[in-house]
Structures are given as C-alpha cells and as structure tokens.
Amino acid sequence: MNFKLKVWRQQNENTAGQFRDYEAINIPAEASFLEMLDIVNEGLIARQEEPIAFDSDCREGICGMCSLVVNGIAHGPGKAKTTCQLYMRRFQDGETIWIEPFRAAAFPIVKDLIVDRSAFDRIIQAGGYITARTGSAPDANSIPIGKTVADLAMEAAACIGCGACAAACPNSSAMLFVAAKISHLGLLPQGQPERTSRVRNMVRTMDALGFGSCTNHYECEAVCPAEISATFISRLNRDYAVASIREGLAARG
Amino acid sequence: MTTQLDARIPSGPLADKWTKHRAESKLVNPNNKRKFDILVVGSGLAGASAAASLAELGYHVKCFCFQDSARRAHSIAAQGGINAAKNYQNDGDSVFRLFYDTIKGGDFRSREANVYRLAEVSANIIDQCVAQGVPFAREYGGLLANRSFGGAQVSRTFYARGQTGQQLLLGAYQALSDQINMGGVKMFPRSELLDLVIVDGHAKGIVVRDLKTGEISSFPGDAVVLATGGYGNVFYLSTNARGCNVSATYRAYKRGAFFANPCYTQIHPTCIPVGGPYQSKLTLMSESLRNDGRVWVPKNKGESRRPDQIPEAERDYYLERKYPSFGNLAPRDIASRSAKEVCDEGRGVGPGGLGVYLDFAESIRRLGEQTIRERYGNLFDIYHNITGENAYQVPMRIYPAVHYTMGGLWVDYNLMSNVPGLHVLGEANFSDHGANRLGASALMQGLADGYFVIPCTIANYLATQLGKKVSPDRPEFRAVEEEVRGRVKKLLSIKGKRSATSFHQELGLLVWEQCGMARSRDGLKDALQKIGPLREEFWENLNVLGGQQELNQSLEQAGRVADFLEFAELMCLDALEREESCGGHFRVEYQTEEGEAVRNDKDFCHVTAWQYTGPDSKPVANIEPLVFENVKLAQRSYK
Numbered sequence: 007m008n009f010k011l012k013v014w015r016q017q018n019e020n021t022a023g024q025f026r027d028y029e030a031i032n033i034p035a036e037a038s039f040l041e042m043l044d045i046v047n048e049g050l051i052a053r054q055e056e057p058i059a060f061d062s063d064c065r066e067g068i069c070g071m072c073s074l075v076v077n078g079i080a081h082g083p084g085k086a087k088t089t090c091q092l093y094m095r096r097f098q099d100g101e102t103i104w105i106e107p108f109r110a111a112a113f114p115i116v117k118d119l120i121v122d123r124s125a126f127d128r129i130i131q132a133g134g135y136i137t138a139r140t141g142s143a144p145d146a147n148s149i150p151i152g153k154t155v156a157d158l159a160m161e162a163a164a165c166i167g168c169g170a171c172a173a174a175c176p177n178s179s180a181m182l183f184v185a186a187k188i189s190h191l192g193l194l195p196q197g198q199p200e201r202t203s204r205v206r207n208m209v210r211t212m213d214a215l216g217f218g219s220c221t222n223h224y225e226c227e228a229v230c231p232a233e234i235s236a237t238f239i240s241r242l243n244r245d246y247a248v249a250s251i252r253e254g255l256a257a258r259g
Numbered sequence: 260m261t262t263q264l265d266a267r268i269p270s271g272p273l274a275d276k277w278t279k280h281r282a283e284s285k286l287v288n289p290n291n292k293r294k295f296d297i298l299v300v301g302s303g304l305a306g307a308s309a310a311a312s313l314a315e316l317g318y319h320v321k322c323f324c325f326q327d328s329a330r331r332a333h334s335i336a337a338q339g340g341i342n343a344a345k346n347y348q349n350d351g352d353s354v355f356r357l358f359y360d361t362i363k364g365g366d367f368r369s370r371e372a373n374v375y376r377l378a379e380v381s382a383n384i385i386d387q388c389v390a391q392g393v394p395f396a397r398e399y400g401g402l403l404a405n406r407s408f409g410g411a412q413v414s415r416t417f418y419a420r421g422q423t424g425q426q427l428l429l430g431a432y433q434a435l436s437d438q439i440n441m442g443g444v445k446m447f448p449r450s451e452l453l454d455l456v457i458v459d460g461h462a463k464g465i466v467v468r469d470l471k472t473g474e475i476s477s478f479p480g481d482a483v484v485l486a487t488g489g490y491g492n493v494f495y496l497s498t499n500a501r502g503c504n505v506s507a508t509y510r511a512y513k514r515g516a517f518f519a520n521p522c523y524t525q526i527h528p529t530c531i532p533v534g535g536p537y538q539s540k541l542t543l544m545s546e547s548l549r550n551d552g553r554v555w556v557p558k559n560k561g562e563s564r565r566p567d568q569i570p571e572a573e574r575d576y577y578l579e580r581k582y583p584s585f586g587n588l589a590p591r592d593i594a595s596r597s598a599k600e601v602c603d604e605g606r607g608v609g610p611g612g613l614g615v616y617l618d619f620a621e622s623i624r625r626l627g628e629q630t631i632r633e634r635y636g637n638l639f640d641i642y643h644n645i646t647g648e649n650a651y652q653v654p655m656r657i658y659p660a661v662h663y664t665m666g667g668l669w670v671d672y673n674l675m676s677n678v679p680g681l682h683v684l685g686e687a688n689f690s691d692h693g694a695n696r697l698g699a700s701a702l703m704q705g706l707a708d709g710y711f712v713i714p715c716t717i718a719n720y721l722a723t724q725l726g727k728k729v730s731p732d733r734p735e736f737r738a739v740e741e742e743v744r745g746r747v748k749k750l751l752s753i754k755g756k757r758s759a760t761s762f763h764q765e766l767g768l769l770v771w772e773q774c775g776m777a778r779s780r781d782g783l784k785d786a787l788q789k790i791g792p793l794r795e796e797f798w799e800n801l802n803v804l805g806g807q808q809e810l811n812q813s814l815e816q817a818g819r820v821a822d823f824l825e826f827a828e829l830m831c832l833d834a835l836e837r838e839e840s841c842g843g844h845f846r847v848e849y850q851t852e853e854g855e856a857v858r859n860d861k862d863f864c865h866v867t868a869w870q871y872t873g874p875d876s877k878p879v880a881n882i883e884p885l886v887f888e889n890v891k892l893a894q895r896s897y898k
C-alpha cells in the first residue's frame with residue numbers, strides 16, 4: 007500500500023513546528039501504524055534526512071508511551087486502541103494521513119511527535135496511591151472484597167496513562183485520567199483512609215498544572231484505549247464535593 | 260586467572276537461612292541512613308519497588324529510567340500472573356513445593372538458598388500488593404482467585420485479568436510516587452545510564468545521558484542498584500518492549516562485574532507468529548491460555564484443509580501425547596522445542612509453516628464462550644487486532660519467540676555483584692531461575708528482590724561505608740564522562756550508509772538461527788565468526804543523523820545496538836562452552852533419542868560467570884559450583 011503523509015515536525019519545545027509531506031511506499035497491509043513510520047524513517051535515514059521522532063515502547067497497547075493524533079483523532083480511528091495497535095489494513099490505499107502529536111497545554115512538545123506528559127506523574131505524586139509501608143501489610147485474604155467491586159476497581163485501574171483523554175478534550179481536561187485513579191483506589195476498602203485527601207490533592211494539582219475543566223464532551227471516553235468509562239468522572243465529582251465540604255467544615259471549626 | 264566466587268550463602272538449614280541472615284545482617288541506624296545516596300537504575304517491578312522501599316527506610320534515592328515515565332517500564336506488559344505459595348486453594352502448595360518447582364523448572368541450574376528465599380517471601384508480596392490496592396481477581400465470596408501456570412500442578416498464580424504486570428507495576432509506581440512526593444526519591448525519567456563509575460574498586464556512581472537535552476553527566480552515590488531488565492532484544496525480534504537493552508549490565512560487565520550464564524535465554528511457546536520483515540516486535544499470548552487451550556498440528560505434512568475441517572483423528576495434540584501428566588502445561592522450553600520440532604517436520608500451520616494451533620473449541624463447549632471471554636477477553640482482542648482472526652471461532656496460531664533472559668550479572672546472596680556496592684535486581688541479575696524460568700515467576704522475583712531482599716541486604720554493604728563518601732570531584736567521574744562523550748561522538752561521526760536498525764536486524768537473525776531454540780557447536784562457531792565482522796562494519800558504516808545535544812532516538816538506538824553486537828559474542832561463547840543441554844539451552848549434540856535435553860551434572864552443575872579482560876582477549880570463565888543439599892538432581896520429567 008502507498009500513503010501520503012502530512013507529519014508534524016518540530017525541532018524542540020522553543021521552535022515553531024509545521025506539517026511536512028512524506029510518501030510511505032510499499033507498506034504491507036499487515037504492518038502496524040508505527041511499523042509504517044519505521045519504514046518511512048529507514049527511507050529518510052537512507053536519504054540523509056533526520057527521521058521522524060515519535061514515542062513507543064511496548065508496541066502492544068499497554069505501556070501508554072505511543073501518542074499520535076492520526077487524522078485528527080488521538081490514537082487514530084477505531085475504538086479502544088493505542089496508536090501502536092492501529093494497523094494499516096484499516097486505511098485506504100493512496101490515502102492522505104495527517105499525523106500530529108498529542109496536544110494539550112500541559113503536554114509541551116519535546117520534538118516532532120513527542121510530548122512531555124510528566125504532568126500526569128505529578129498528579130499521581132500528589133496523592134494517587136495508598137500509603138502502605140513495605141512489610142506492614144496484613145494477610146491478603148484478611149480483607150475480602152466482593153467480586154463486583156474488585157472488577158469495577160480493575161476497570162478503572164486499567165488506565166494506561168497515555169494522555170489521549172486530555173489530548174482529545176476540547177478543554178484539555180485530565181478528568182478521565184484522574185477519575186480513573188480516584189475510582190480505582192476509592193472503590194477499595196484499603197483506599198478509604200486517604201480518600202478525601204487524595205481527591206483534593208489530585209484535583210488541585212491537576213488544575214495547577216494547566217489542565218482545563220470538564221464540560222461533558224465525552225471525547226475522552228471515545229478515544230480511551232483502555233475504555234475507561236466517563237461515569238467514573240461523576241464519582242470523582244462526588245468525591246471532590248464531599249472533600250470540599252469536609253474541608254469547609256473543618257475550616258469553620 | 261579465575262576468581263573464586265563466594266555467594267555468601269548463610270549457613271544452617273535451608274528453611275532457616277533467610278531468617279537467620281536477616282537477624283545477623285548489619286543494620287544502618289536511621290540517622291545514618293539519611294547520609295546514604297543510593298542510585299537505582301530502572302523503574303520496573305524490581306527498580307520501582309526497591310526505590311520506594313529504600314526511601315521508606317530513610318535512604319536518599321535517585322531513580323532513573325529511559326521511558327518518559329517510571330510507569331512505562333517493560334514490566335507493565337506482563338500478562339499472566341504472579342506466583343506465591345499462599346496455598347489459598349488448599350491444594351497442597353507450600354514454600355517447599357514452590358521452591359522445588361522453581362529449582363526443577365530451572366533444570367537444576369540455580370542456587371538453592373536464593374530460590375528458597377524467593378518462595379518464602381512470595382506470600383508477603385501478595386499481602387503487600389493487596390495493601391497497595393492492586394485489584395487482583397477475586398472469587399464471588401471476596402477472597403483472592405488463583406489459576407495454574409506451566410510447570411506446576413497446583414494453582415498458585417495470582418492475576419489481575421490479563422494485565423497482572425500492569426497492576427503490580429502501578430502499585431510499585433504509586434508507592435514510588437508517594438516517596439517522590441515525600442522527597443525520599445528523586446526521579447529521572449528519559450535518562451539513560453551509559454556507564455558505571457568505579458572508585459577504588461567500588462561502584463560509586465553512574466554516567467547518564469539526559470535523553471531530552473543530550474546532556475551527559477555523572478551522579479555519585481554510595482551504592483548502585485541496577486534493575487535494568489533483560490537482554491532479549493539481542494535477538495532483535497522478541498516479546499520485550501522496543502527499548503529493552505543490555506547496555507546497563509553490559510557496561511557494568513566491562514567495568515568488572517561478572518556476567519553469568521548469558522546463554523540461558525527463554526523462548527516463549529505462545530506468541531503470535533512473525534508476519535514479515537517489517538515486523539518490529541513479537542506479541543505474546545499469555546501462557547495462561549494453555550490452561551484452556553489445546554495445542555495441536557495436523558498429523559499430515561502439508562495439510563491444506565482449514566482447521567475445523569480436520570477431524571479429531573487427524574490431529575496431533577503433541578504436548579498431551581508426549582507429556583500426559585502436564586499436557587498443554589508442559590514448561591516453556593519443552594513446549595517451545597516441541598513446536599519447533601513439529602514445524603521442522605513440515606506439519607506447521609499458517610504462512611511459512613511456522614505456527615501451531617492453540618484451540619479453544621473444546622473449552623468453549625465445556626465452559627461457554629462467556630467464561631472464556633472473562634478469562635482471556637483482552638488476549639483474544641489483541642490477537643484479533645493483529646491477525647484479523649477471531650479466535651473464538653478459529654484456533655489461534657502461535658509460535659515460540661524470545662521472551663525472557665535468565666542470564667544476567669552475577670550476584671551473591673545479598674544481590675551484590677562481585678563489584679562491591681553494585682547490586683543487581685530483577686531480570687538483570689542471573690539469580691533465581693536457573694536455565695529456565697517458570698511462568699509467573701519473574702514478577703515474583705522482581706518484587707521479592709525490590710520489596711523484601713535489597714532493603715535488608717544492602718545494609719551489609721552500606722554499614723561498611725560510613726564516613727567513606729566519595730567526592731564527586733574524584734577524577735574517575737570526569738574520566739568516565741569523557742569516555743562516554745567520546746563514544747557518542749564516534750557514533751555520530753561515522754556517517755556511513757546503514758541504520759542501526761539494519762545492523763540490529765542482521766545480528767538478531769544470526770543469533771536466532773544459531774543461538775535460539777536449538778544450538779549446535781558448528782552453528783555457534785559460525786555465529787562467533789560472523790559477529791566480529793558485523794561489529795566492525797557497524798563501526799565503519801553506521802549512519803546516525805542529528806546531533807548530540809538534543810533528543811536523538813537514532814543515537815540512543817545506535818548505542819544499544821553497539822552493546823548488543825559485543826554482548827552477542829559473549830552469549831554465543833557461553834552457549835558453546837556449556838557442553839550440555841539444560842532448560843532453555845538446548846545443544847543438539849546432547850539429547851536423548853526422543854529428543855529430550857540431556858544435562859551433564861558431572862561437568863556443568865555450576866554457574867559460569869564471565870569476566871571481561873579487554874576488547875581483544877577472551878573473557879575468563881569463573882565458576883560457582885551449585886551445591887544441592889535439599890533436592891536430588893533428577894532428569895527433569897514432565898511425562
């Protein structure tokens with residue numbers, strides 16, 4: 007198969023970027039999208055042109071490293087997929103494909119298609135954990151957790167932290183990402199002691215890092231490769247409201 | 260000159276060694292812990308759990324990884340599960356049984372004391388992870404669920420859907436994030452270790468390239484912990500993440516650390532077959548699938564019918580036939596080699612005849628599609644996405660692929676290498692899996708090393724280092740930095756014609772052919788003759804564009820390929836000199852008439868720990884004899 011590519015090239019955070027045209031020639035239909043880019047890059051290297059920089063590692067949809075906007079969609083067309091799980095058989099021969107980095111104010115571009123998503127790490131550092139000193143845990147079966155609750159927590163925990171949600175949101179909101187972690191930990195009995203402080207600290211950090219607010223567009227849910235449900239956002243809102251009320255009450259003494 | 264290796268195994272009965280060792284280990288008091296800086300390289304299960312736990316104890320930790328976030332370490336991709344001797348199923352499991360299975364699974368090529376300790380702390384790992392909120396699968400009553408895995412006859416594997424590695428890593432990453440927040444750990448993502456700094460014979464620092472800016476700098480520390488994963492990508496195609504590399508451990512080797520058993524590599528039996536030369540990596544279908552899938556090929560060569568058209572009588576369920584008691588759950592090396600055999604006989608299926616069927620039809624009839632969907636839904640989705648086939652309707656096609664590396668830097672019972680101060684955890688060390696790792700045991704080992712072993716054992720080294728802080732002004736730091744800069748400059752200045760990838764592919768194919776599932780003296784000699792010239796060409800004809808002071812992925816890759824090109828030689832040499840078949844190391848010269856591996860316990864019941872002696876001289880083979888006091892060496896049998 008052959009494709010015309012329009013690829014975002016940008017030397018670094020401080021320079022302006024632009025779309026550049028490339029040809030992808032003789033691409034097997036069974037190749038993945040990133041393998042298609044590998045082939046293009048090998049061609050560029052042979053012509054002494056700098057290859058296109060893009061992030062990837064596991065190439066099987068779990069590490070959350072790949073992060074391309076393909077034809078205007080974070081992770082490209084198709085449901086519940088990362089860019090690395092996108093295959094060329096999905097495209098038409100001869101098609102023009104637009105390739106851009108994930109864009110959000112809190113994700114500055116590092117180079118070409120690579121962005122800096124350390125803001126997500128900072129949100130987790132603000133409280134996305136259960137404090138459990140190594141060695142102090144009770145027997146694992148001493149806290150029974152119903153299968154339904156455990157399964158729901160697992161659904162939220164499946165988030166791969168790729169940032170597609172924020173890239174797809176018109177407001178660049180990180181609410182789905184935060185909601186997933188709040189729900190994963192907040193659903194479990196182990197997560198209760200820190201539930202209030204967790205939501206407060208994570209939401210405030212998210213706001214401070216320049217992510218926008220959620221105005222219910224649901225673009226996040228549509229692109230999420232881990233199929234995190236937007237209903238978790240309601241859960242987050244409830245938890246945050248409770249945390250704020252508690253804080254207000256505490257302030258009034 | 261060979262060095263006598265002292266594994267520092269505590270004396271006393273096997274079951275008491277670890278307790279005794281903990282009681283006798285040196286302690287560093289809380290005030291002094293604050294004086295120590297520990298450099299942890301790697302943020303996978305081993306690195307993240309170690310960094311978090313060491314910081315909890317009060318040490319100052321710096322943690323490095325090459326991905327953009329600690330959470331993306333390769334451990335994230337582990338699917339199937341983690342073993343622990345909890346005996347929650349009441350099916351007769353025990354610490355001793357897990358120990359025995361691991362020793363036997365490793366074909367009697369691992370150290371008893373380490374493996375016993377691993378089995379012992381396995382239960383604590385599950386407790387720890389549940390306390391962190393890891394959402395393991397549960398029964399309706401709310402208790403933890405288990406499944407069984409290859410090489411075991413009990414159900415001791417804990418899992419979180421098909422994403423166990425992800426959930427365990429997120430648990431460790433969150434603990435790490437907690438410590439970053441508390442100021443105990445400083446995290447350096449997108450940072451690659453390019454060399455180790457040795458001062459007065461001790462590991463006292465590392466040289467790192469900031470992958471975003473290209474800046475090369477050194478970090479001094481009181482101890483170095485490498486948790487940098489395995490070297491499976493020496494084969495180019497493997498189930499490992501693209502970035503996995505040997506550089507950290509190989510650089511340490513060149514600075515004096517011994518590399519043990521590099522020829523022990525594991526080929527996983529259940530991967531999606533190779534599609535073509537464009538392929539950048541291979542995808543594993545978790546071995547847990549073998550619980551409910553039956554492996555078969557047609558009895559006839561060159562069979563052209565669709566699988567559902569082939570009657571039962573014309574199918575060969577070869578694992579069930581050859582290994583009636585373990586059947587489809589035979590250990591990985593055996594399952595992989597059997598697949599190769601039937602394909603070599605011309606009975607393979609799919610493009611190129613390099614595949615076997617993994618068939619769920621019977622399980623679906625017995626349990627219903629819903630149950631299979633619940634157990635393996637995401638794996639079936641992955642398979643569908645890659646191959647375009649629906650495995651609920653047609654059998655999966657699978658083929659073995661490189662998956663894991665048992666070899667690694669030699670460590671003693673304290674997980675310290677022969678270089679004082681240099682500790683090695685997780686897949687990067689050689690320790691617990693012998694010549695073959697059982698499924699669901701790598702996650703266990705990484706977390707055992709990081710959460711429970713190193714926080715205790717590192718004190719034995721640090722207690723000797725009070726008041727011996729090395730000044731960052733020592734010339735050793737500048738010297739290694741300059742060497743690293745010189746190497747990077749050299750890579751950029753060759754300006755030849757071939758990309759690093761093309762060299763990597765060529766090397767990968769060569770070692771896959773000659774040092775893969777089956778190895779022969781001639782093949783290994785052939786590989787050894789070809790690697791040198793390939794490396795020479797690399798240094799004359801490599802083409803890396805872009806500069807040093809910027810994000811430059813070609814440069815990163817070139818550095819890793821350069822190390823693979825040296826390391827491959829060591830791996831083949833080790834394979835050549837180990838004149839026996841054991842576990843994942845199958846030498847065609849040493850097999851029974853039925854094609855089973857034949858160990859040579861008289862001459863090879865030992866660890867070979869290779870010592871670097873310079874670019875043009877043969878490394879020295881140091882030997883650690885393996886002494887078995889608690890198990891009887893037996894011909895491994897899974898019949």
Ligand SMILES: Cc1cc2nc3c(=O)[nH]c(=O)nc-3n(C[C@H](O)[C@H](O)[C@H](O)COP(=O)(O)OP(=O)(O)OC[C@H]3O[C@@H](n4cnc5c(N)ncnc54)[C@H](O)[C@@H]3O)c2cc1C
Nearest residue numbers: 301302303304305325334339340452488685686699701702
């Ligand atoms: C597809 C797949 C499925 C698997 N499933 C299972 C399973 O079900 N059960 C099981 O027990 N095991 C499984 N394994 C094996 C297991 O996942 C690994 O052995 C284990 O996760 C390794 O953990 P680690 O912490 O040692 O290293 P890794 O997770 O590989 O982490 C290495 C770390 O080191 C860093 N690093 C490496 N080199 C450098 C450098 N030069 N500079 C700086 N940082 C560096 C990386 O950034 C990373 O953070 C699976 C493996 C694969 C490939």
Ligand code: FES
Nearest residue numbers: 063065070072090
């Ligand atoms: S590369 Fe890991 S999710 Fe795409």
